[in-house]
Amino acid sequence: MAPVxxxxxxxxxGGGAKRDEATTKVKxxxxxxxxxxxxxxxxxKQNLELYVERVQDRNPELQKAALESMSQEIRAATSSxxxxxxxxxxxxPHYGTLKDFHQKMAESDLKKLLxxxxxxxxxxxxxxxxxxxxxxxxxxxxxxxxxxGHEYVRNLAxxxxxEYTIRQVQGSSIVDLMDLVxxxxxxxxxxxxxxEAVDLLMEVEDLDLLLDHVGRTNFRRTCNYLTSxxxxxxxPDDMLALDIxxxxxxxxxxxxxxxxxxxxxxxxxxxxxxxxxxxxxxRKKQFCYMISRHGITFNLDPEMVADEVDRYMLQEIVNxxxxxxxxxxxxxxxxxxxxxxxxxxxxxxxxRVRSGTVVDSARQNLAATFVNAFVNAGFGQDKLVxxxxxxxxxxxxxxxxxxxxASLGMIYLWDVEALDELDKYYTxxxxxxxxxxxxxxxxxxxxxKSDCDPALAILEEYIDNExxxxxxxxxxxxxxxxxxxxxxxxxxxxxxxxNDKNAPLDVVAFAAxxxxxxxxxxxxxxxxxxxxxALMDRNSAELGEALARFLPLGLGLLYLGKQQESVEAxxxxxxxxxxxxxxxxxxxxxxxxxxxxxxxxxxxxLLAQCGEHLEEGNIHQGPAVLGLAMVAMSEELxxxxxxxxxxxxxxxxxxxxxxxxxxALGLLCISNPKMxxxxxxxxxxxxxxxxxxxxxxxxxxxxxxxxxxARIAGMLRNLSSFYDKDASLLFCVRIAQGLLHMxxxxxxxxxxxxxxxxxxxxxLAGIVTLLHACLDIKSIILGKYHFVLxxxxxxxxxxxMMTVDENLKPISVPVRVGQAVDVVGQAGRPKTIxxxxxxxxxxxxxxxxxxxxxxxxxxxxxxxLEGFVILENNPDYREE
Numbered sequence: 001m002a003p004v005x006x007x008x009x010x011x012x013x014g015g016g017a018k019r020d021e022a023t024t025k026v027k028x029x030x031x032x033x034x035x036x037x038x039x040x041x042x043x044x045k046q047n048l049e050l051y052v053e054r055v056q057d058r059n060p061e062l063q064k065a066a067l068e069s070m071s072q073e074i075r076a077a078t079s080s081x082x083x084x085x086x087x088x089x090x091x092x093p094h095y096g097t098l099k100d101f102h103q104k105m106a107e108s109d110l111k112k113l114l115x116x117x118x119x120x121x122x123x124x125x126x127x128x129x130x131x132x133x134x135x136x137x138x139x140x141x142x143x144x145x146x147x148x149g150h151e152y153v154r155n156l157a158x159x160x161x162x163e164y165t166i167r168q169v170q171g172s173s174i175v176d177l178m179d180l181v182x183x184x185x186x187x188x189x190x191x192x193x194x195x196e197a198v199d200l201l202m203e204v205e206d207l208d209l210l211l212d213h214v215g216r217t218n219f220r221r222t223c224n225y226l227t228s229x230x231x232x233x234x235x236p237d238d239m240l241a242l243d244i245x246x247x248x249x250x251x252x253x254x255x256x257x258x259x260x261x262x263x264x265x266x267x268x269x270x271x272x273x274x275x276x277x278x279x280x281x282x283r284k285k286q287f288c289y290m291i292s293r294h295g296i297t298f299n300l301d302p303e304m305v306a307d308e309v310d311r312y313m314l315q316e317i318v319n320x321x322x323x324x325x326x327x328x329x330x331x332x333x334x335x336x337x338x339x340x341x342x343x344x345x346x347x348x349x350x351x352r353v354r355s356g357t358v359v360d361s362a363r364q365n366l367a368a369t370f371v372n373a374f375v376n377a378g379f380g381q382d383k384l385v386x387x388x389x390x391x392x393x394x395x396x397x398x399x400x401x402x403x404x405x406a407s408l409g410m411i412y413l414w415d416v417e418a419l420d421e422l423d424k425y426y427t428x429x430x431x432x433x434x435x436x437x438x439x440x441x442x443x444x445x446x447x448x449k450s451d452c453d454p455a456l457a458i459l460e461e462y463i464d465n466e467x468x469x470x471x472x473x474x475x476x477x478x479x480x481x482x483x484x485x486x487x488x489x490x491x492x493x494x495x496x497x498x499n500d501k502n503a504p505l506d507v508v509a510f511a512a513x514x515x516x517x518x519x520x521x522x523x524x525x526x527x528x529x530x531x532x533x534a535l536m537d538r539n540s541a542e543l544g545e546a547l548a549r550f551l552p553l554g555l556g557l558l559y560l561g562k563q564q565e566s567v568e569a570x571x572x573x574x575x576x577x578x579x580x581x582x583x584x585x586x587x588x589x590x591x592x593x594x595x596x597x598x599x600x601x602x603x604x605x606l607l608a609q610c611g612e613h614l615e616e617g618n619i620h621q622g623p624a625v626l627g628l629a630m631v632a633m634s635e636e637l638x639x640x641x642x643x644x645x646x647x648x649x650x651x652x653x654x655x656x657x658x659x660x661x662x663x664a665l666g667l668l669c670i671s672n673p674k675m676x677x678x679x680x681x682x683x684x685x686x687x688x689x690x691x692x693x694x695x696x697x698x699x700x701x702x703x704x705x706x707x708x709x710a711r712i713a714g715m716l717r718n719l720s721s722f723y724d725k726d727a728s729l730l731f732c733v734r735i736a737q738g739l740l741h742m743x744x745x746x747x748x749x750x751x752x753x754x755x756x757x758x759x760x761x762x763x764l765a766g767i768v769t770l771l772h773a774c775l776d777i778k779s780i781i782l783g784k785y786h787f788v789l790x791x792x793x794x795x796x797x798x799x800x801m802m803t804v805d806e807n808l809k810p811i812s813v814p815v816r817v818g819q820a821v822d823v824v825g826q827a828g829r830p831k832t833i834x835x836x837x838x839x840x841x842x843x844x845x846x847x848x849x850x851x852x853x854x855x856x857x858x859x860x861x862x863x864x865l866e867g868f869v870i871l872e873n874n875p876d877y878r879e880e
Contacts, residue, residue, distance in 0.1 A: 195221075350717060
C-alpha cells in the first residue's frame with residue numbers, strides 16, 4: 001500500500017535538495033522528531049534505513065532482497081506524484097552513501113539494479129545540471145521505464161535532450177540515447193502525452209520515429225501539434241515537421257488533412273498523391289473545392305481520376321467556375337442583391353455638410369467609380385455603369401475612363417459568361433475606354449480557369465499596341481487573370497517587353513509585375529533573369545521614377561514564401577544593380593521570400609533597417625516596414641508583437657518610415673478590424689503629413705474590408721467632412737469607404753483561409769502590390785495609375801460557409817458559429833468554439849470565427865467548415 005501523502009511535504013516534484021533547504025530556511029518549522037511521524041511513516045522510514053544497510057551487506061542474497069524491496073516501495077509511491085514521495089524524502093540523507101557504494105561495487109546485475117534505484121533518487125536529489133538520473137539509467141538494467149512513474153520519464157526526457165546536444169557538439173555516439181528515446185516516446189504516446197513525445201523528438205532531430213508510435217486514437221492530436229509547432233521552427237525543420245504530419249495523415253487515410261498539409265508545403269506531388277490514393281468520388285469533389293479556394297492552378301490527369309466525365313466535372317470545380325453562382329446564392333439568401341449607389345455608402349445626410357462648391361468633380365467621379373466597383377463586386381448589376389443609358393464611363397476624364405471601364409470587370413467578377421458585356425468597349429476607338437475594358441476582361445477571369453482561355457486570347461493581341469495605356473492594361477489584365485498559372489505562353493509573350501530597351505518604363509514595370517503574378521512562388525529562374533536584366537539595363541533617372549518599384553516587386557513575388565535557399569542567387573545578382581534601386585530590391589526579396597513564415601531573425605533584420613536614420617532620398621525602408629508585417633502575419637502572437645514594434649517605429653522613425661507604418665498595420669489586420677489598430681490609424685488619419693494621413697485612411701479601409709464595421713464607417717464619414725476641401729485626401733476616404741462595404745459585406749481580403757492554416761500566394765501578391773503602390777501614393781494612386789487598386793481582386797473571396805449535398809446543390813442545415821479557440825495540445829476533447837450562435841447555412845464568417853455543424857444528420861467531408869462544404873448523410877443517424 002502506498003504511504004499517505006504528507007501534508008507538510010514540499011510541493012512539486014523537482015528542484016533537489018537546494019529548494020528543500022531554501023524552503024526550510026524561509027519557514028523554519030521545528031524539526032520533526034521521530035515520535036511526530038505517524039506509525040505508518042515511522043515504519044516506512046525504519047524499513048528504508050534497514051534496506052540501505054542491507055544493500056551494503058556482503059551477502060548478495062541480502063543485497064538483492066533489500067534492493068527489490070526498496071524498488072517496490074519507490075515504485076508504489078512514484079506512480080502518481082502530487083508531492084515528493086515519502087520514500088524519496090526518507091532516502092535523501094542516504095543518497096551520498098548509496099552513490100559511493102555504487103561506485104565501489106563490481107559489475108553485476110545487483111549493481112544495475114542499484115543504478116535503477118539511484119536514477120529515480122537522482123530525480124529530486126542530484127545537483128542541477130549533473131544529469132545523474134540519465135547517467136544511472138544508462139548504467140542500469142534497462143527495465144520498463146514507465147514503472148517508475150510519469151514524472152520520472154518527463155525528467156529523463158529533459159536530460160536526454162541536453163545530453164544529445166552536448167554529444168552532437170563533441171561528436172560522440174548517440175546509439176544508447178536513441179534506444180532510451182524510443183522507450184520514452186512509446187510511453188508518452190500510450191499515455192496521452194503526444195506533445196511531450198513530439199518535443200523530445202524535435203530536440204533529438206528524429207521525428208521519423210513518430211510514424212512507428214502513432215495510433216488511430218492519437219494521430220490527429222499529434223499532427224495538430226506538429227502543424228502548430230512548425231510555425232515556430234526554423235527552416236528546414238518546419239518543412240520536416242509538416243512532412244511527417246503529411247505521412248501520418250496518409251498512413252491513417254485522413255486525406256482531407258493530408259491535402260491541407262500538401263498545400264501548406266506547396267508540394268504538387270503530395271496533392272497528386274492524395275487525389276490518387278483516395279477512391280471516393282465525393283471526397284475528391286471536396287478536395288477540388290479546397291484546391292480552388294487556395295487559388296492555385298492544378299490539372300487533373302487520368303491517374304488521379306480515371307473516368308473522363310468525372311474528371312471533367314472535378315476540373316470544373318478546381319477551375320472555380322461555380323464561385324459566382326455560390327456567391328449570388330449567398331447574396332440572395334441574405335437579401336442584399338439590390339445594387340447600391342455610392343451615395344448610399346457615403347451617407348452624407350448624416351453629416352452637417354459645410355456649404356461650398358465641390359472641388360475637382362472629375363476626381364470625385366473617379367472615386368465614385370471605385371466605390372461602385374468595390375461595393376457591387378460580383379453582383380452583375382449596379383446603378384452607374386451597367387444601366388441602359390451607360391454614359392457614366394464618359395463622365396470621367398482621360399485615364400479616369402480607364403478605371404470606369406475596368407469597373408465593369410469588378411461588377412461581373414467571376415462571371416465568365418458576362419465577357420460579352422465588355423465587347424463593345426474594348427473595340428472602342430477611345431483608347432482609355434478600350435484599355436479599361438481590356439483590364440476588365442482580366443478582372444472578370446480573376447481566379448477562374450478555363451480550357452478555352454478567352455481572356456488570354458483577347459488580351460495577347462493588345463500587348464504590343466502602339467498606345468502604352470492599352471498595353472499596360474492588357475498586360476495587367478493577363479497578370480490578374482492568370483495569377484499563379486505559371487503559363488509559359490505568357491512568359492514568351494511578356495519577356496521580350498522586359499528586354500526591349502525602347503519600351504517605356506511604365507510598360508516594362510507592369511510586364512515585370514504581371515510575370516511575378518503569373519509565376520508567383522515558383523522561383524522560375526528564366527523570369528528572374530529577365531527582370532534582373534531589365535533592372536540593370538535602365539539608367540538611374542528611370543529607376544528614380546515611382547513605377548520602377550514594380551520591377552523589384554515582380555522579382556520578389558517569384559520567391560513568395562520560399563525562404564532563403566531559393567532566393568540567394570537572385571539576391572547576389574541584385575548587388576550589381578544601380579545603387580538607387582539595389583537596397584529596395586534587397587528588402588523586397590527578403591520580405592517576399594519570408595512572407596508568412598514568422599521568422600524572428602528576419603523580423604529583427606528588417607527592424608534594424610527601419611531603425612536607421614537616413615536622408616530623404618532613400619526609399620528602401622518602406623518595403624522593410626511592409627516586410628515586417630508580411631513575415632509576422634502568420635500567427636496571432638507574431639501579429640501582436642509586430643503591432644507593438646510598429647508603434648515604436650512610428651515614434652522614432654523618419655518620415656518615409658512613418659508613411660509605410662499605416663500600410664503595414666493594414667496588412668497585419670486585413671479584413672480584421674482590431675480596436676487598438678483602428679485607434680492608431682484613426683489618430684494617423686489626422687497627421688500633419690498628408691501622405692501619412694492618406695496611407696492611414698486607405699489602411700482603415702483595408703482593416704475593415706468587407707466587414708461593414710460601423711465604427712470605421714463613422715470614422716470615415718467624419719473624415720469625409722474634415723477633408724471636404726482637400727480633393728486628394730477626400731479621394732482616399734472614398735476609396736476606404738468602398739473597401740469597407742466591399743461586396744456589401746460578403747467579401748474578405750484576408751489571404752489566409754482554412755482556419756489561418758493556408759496562405760493563398762495570389763491573394764497576398766495582389767495585396768502587397770497595392771501596398772507597394774501606396775508607398776508613393778501621390779504619384780501612383782493619385783496619378784494616372786489609380787487602376788492598380790484593382791489588383792485587390794486577386795484577394796477578394798466570399799467570406800461564406802455554404803453547405804452542398806452530394807449533387808453539389810445548396811442545402812440548408814443548422815450550424816454553430818463562434819469565436820475560434822486554440823485547442824492544440826489540450827487534454828480530452830475541448831470545445832473548439834466559444835460564445836456561439838446557431839444559424840442556418842449559408843452563413844458569413846468573420847475573422848477569427850469558426851463554424852461547426854449543429855446536427856448529427858450529416859457528416860462534413862472537409863475538416864474545416866469554410867467555403868463550399870459537401871455533406872453526406874450520416875448512416876448512424878436516427879430521427880428522435
